Amino acid sequence: MSETEPNALAKIRNIGITAHIDAGKTTTTERILYYTGVSHRIGEVHDGNTTTDYMDQERERGITITSAAVTCEWKDHRINIIDTPGHIDFNIEVNRSLRVLDGAVFIIEGVAGVQPQSETNWRLADRYNVPRLIFINKLDRTGADFYRAFDTLKEKLDIVALPLQLPIGIEDQFLGVVDLVEMKAIIWEGGELGAKFHDEEIPADMAEKAKEARQLLLDTALAVDDAGMEEYFEHGDVSVETLKRAIKTGTISGAFRPVLCGTAFKNKGVQPLLDGVLDYLPSPIDVAGIKVAAEEGEDENTARRIIKADPKAPFSGLAFKIINDKYGTLTFVRVYSGTLKSGDTLMNTTKDSKERIGRMFQMHADKRAEIKEVTAGDIAAFVGLKDTHTGDTLASADDPVVLERMSFPVPVIDISVEPKTKDGVEKMTLGLQKLAGEDPSLRLKTDQESGQTILSGMGELHLEIIIDRLRREYGVDANIGAPQVAYRETISKAHTETYTHKKQSGGSGQYAEVKVLFEPLERNSGIVFS
Structure with a gap:
C-alpha cells in the first residue's frame, strides 16, 4: 500500500448491489462504472452489452445469473462492487456475496416498492449484519411514487428508514433531488449522459417539506451521536461533517437505514449514491471483523x-x-x-x-x-x-484459524440428465462436477437403484441454465426428464399363513403344523422377526 495501512484501508469499500428482479441493479452498476471512468460507454441490459452481465445466457435473457466483481475509483477511494442476481433461483449468489462484503446498496423499485426478493435478500443481510443504504430507483417511470415506495420499507421490512434526499418532480418530470444533509437542490442537465449537474436553491414549493424532513434527519441521526447532540443543543444546528458522522454511525449499527433516490436508467442520482457509499458505508476497519x-x-x-x-x-x-x-x-x-x-x-x-x-x-x-x-x-x-x-x-500456518463458514440452501427440484450419445457420458460427468463445484446450491448424485444421474437445484430456471451451460461450455447435449421412482410393495394388513407337514416313513411318521403371522410395521422400519 502506498499510504500508511490504516489510511489505505479507510479508503476501501467492499459493497454489493442487490434487489428484486428488474429493479435496476445492473443498470445502476453500469452507470457507476461509467461515472468513475472504468467504462467509456454505458452498457444497457436490453442491448445485451453490460459489463457485469457477461455470460451469453445473461445477455440473451436480460437477467443476472452469476455475481460479478468489478473495481472502480471515486474521489480517491477504491470501491469493490459485486453485482448480484435478483431471481430467487440464483439466491446462492446473493448469499455468498453478502457474507464477504462490508456494506450493501439495496435498490427498491419506485413503482412497486419493496418486492418479495427484496425481503429475502434483506433477511440474508440481517443474518450477516451487513450495513445498508437504500436507493429508490426508477422514479422516471409512469406510476412512480417515492413516498409510497418509502412507506413499503417500514411496512414490509420493519425498519427505521431515514430519507437523506427528496425527489424534485416525478415520472417524466423528475429533475433531481433535494439533499437534506447539505440543504440544497441537485439538478441534472440534459445531454451529457447525466454526467453534468449543478446545485441550486431548494424550490420554494418544497421548502416546507424539506425543512420537516431535515428535522426528522437531525432527530434520528443525532440520537446515536452524543457529541453531535451536544453541538445541536449548543448551536441549534450541526456541521455537515458532524451530521455525516452520525449517519455513518447509525448506518453501521443498524439503528436506521439511509434512503437515497434517483433513476439510474435516465442517469440521475448515481453520483450522490457514490458519495453516500463513501460517506456512510464502512471501510474494512470500520466493522468489527469476522x-x-x-x-x-x-x-x-x-x-x-x-x-x-x-x-x-x-x-x-x-x-x-x-x-x-x-x-x-x-x-x-x-x-x-x-x-x-x-x-x-x-x-x-x-x-x-x-x-x-x-x-x-x-x-x-x-x-x-x-x-x-x-x-x-x-x-x-x-x-x-x-x-x-x-x-x-x-x-497462514502461523495462525491457522478457521473462519465462520457459509450456510447454503437445500435444493428444491430434481431432474434426471443423460447425454444424447454414449460418447458424451464422460464429458457430461466432468462438466456437471465442475458446475457443481462452482455452485454449492447445485447437487449431483447417481441413483443407485435406477442408475440415473440426478441433478438437484433451486428451480426450473436454475437447472435450465445449467443444462445450457453444459451444452455451450462442455459440448454435451443432454436429455432431461423426471427422475424414475423405484416403487416397493408392502402388505397393508395382517395375514396368517399355515403349513402342515406330514411324512410317513415307517414307525410313528412325522407331523407338524407351522403358522407364520405377517403384520405391517411403520413405514421405513424394515423387517422385524419375533
Whole structure:
C-alpha cells in the first residue's frame, strides 16, 4: 500500500448491489462504472452489452445469473462492487456475496416498492449484519411514487428508514433531488449522459417539506451521536461533517437505514449514491471483523475470537466463489487480515491441507488484471488452487484459524440428465462436477437403484441454465426428464399363513403344523422377526 495501512484501508469499500428482479441493479452498476471512468460507454441490459452481465445466457435473457466483481475509483477511494442476481433461483449468489462484503446498496423499485426478493435478500443481510443504504430507483417511470415506495420499507421490512434526499418532480418530470444533509437542490442537465449537474436553491414549493424532513434527519441521526447532540443543543444546528458522522454511525449499527433516490436508467442520482457509499458505508476497519468458526459442539452464540482487518497480522481469507474458465479454476477470496504475495504457501484450514498461491488477479467482470500482492480488505481471484471450495478458509500456518463458514440452501427440484450419445457420458460427468463445484446450491448424485444421474437445484430456471451451460461450455447435449421412482410393495394388513407337514416313513411318521403371522410395521422400519 502506498499510504500508511490504516489510511489505505479507510479508503476501501467492499459493497454489493442487490434487489428484486428488474429493479435496476445492473443498470445502476453500469452507470457507476461509467461515472468513475472504468467504462467509456454505458452498457444497457436490453442491448445485451453490460459489463457485469457477461455470460451469453445473461445477455440473451436480460437477467443476472452469476455475481460479478468489478473495481472502480471515486474521489480517491477504491470501491469493490459485486453485482448480484435478483431471481430467487440464483439466491446462492446473493448469499455468498453478502457474507464477504462490508456494506450493501439495496435498490427498491419506485413503482412497486419493496418486492418479495427484496425481503429475502434483506433477511440474508440481517443474518450477516451487513450495513445498508437504500436507493429508490426508477422514479422516471409512469406510476412512480417515492413516498409510497418509502412507506413499503417500514411496512414490509420493519425498519427505521431515514430519507437523506427528496425527489424534485416525478415520472417524466423528475429533475433531481433535494439533499437534506447539505440543504440544497441537485439538478441534472440534459445531454451529457447525466454526467453534468449543478446545485441550486431548494424550490420554494418544497421548502416546507424539506425543512420537516431535515428535522426528522437531525432527530434520528443525532440520537446515536452524543457529541453531535451536544453541538445541536449548543448551536441549534450541526456541521455537515458532524451530521455525516452520525449517519455513518447509525448506518453501521443498524439503528436506521439511509434512503437515497434517483433513476439510474435516465442517469440521475448515481453520483450522490457514490458519495453516500463513501460517506456512510464502512471501510474494512470500520466493522468489527469476522468471527472464527465455533468448535464442534460449541454453542454458536458463545463469544469467539474476532479477526480484524490488519495488513501486518497473519494472513486469513475466505474463499467465497469458484469459476472455471478457459484459463483454469479461479477462486475468489476475501482477504480479512495479513498480506499475501504470489508464490507464498497457505493452509486450507477447513480441510487441513496446503495450497501454494500462484498467479493472482483483480477481477473486472470477465476481464482480469494480474497483481503480485493482496492485503487485508482486498477481494482477489487466485488461480489453480487444487483443494479449495466455496466456504473454505485460507490462513497462514502461523495462525491457522478457521473462519465462520457459509450456510447454503437445500435444493428444491430434481431432474434426471443423460447425454444424447454414449460418447458424451464422460464429458457430461466432468462438466456437471465442475458446475457443481462452482455452485454449492447445485447437487449431483447417481441413483443407485435406477442408475440415473440426478441433478438437484433451486428451480426450473436454475437447472435450465445449467443444462445450457453444459451444452455451450462442455459440448454435451443432454436429455432431461423426471427422475424414475423405484416403487416397493408392502402388505397393508395382517395375514396368517399355515403349513402342515406330514411324512410317513415307517414307525410313528412325522407331523407338524407351522403358522407364520405377517403384520405391517411403520413405514421405513424394515423387517422385524419375533
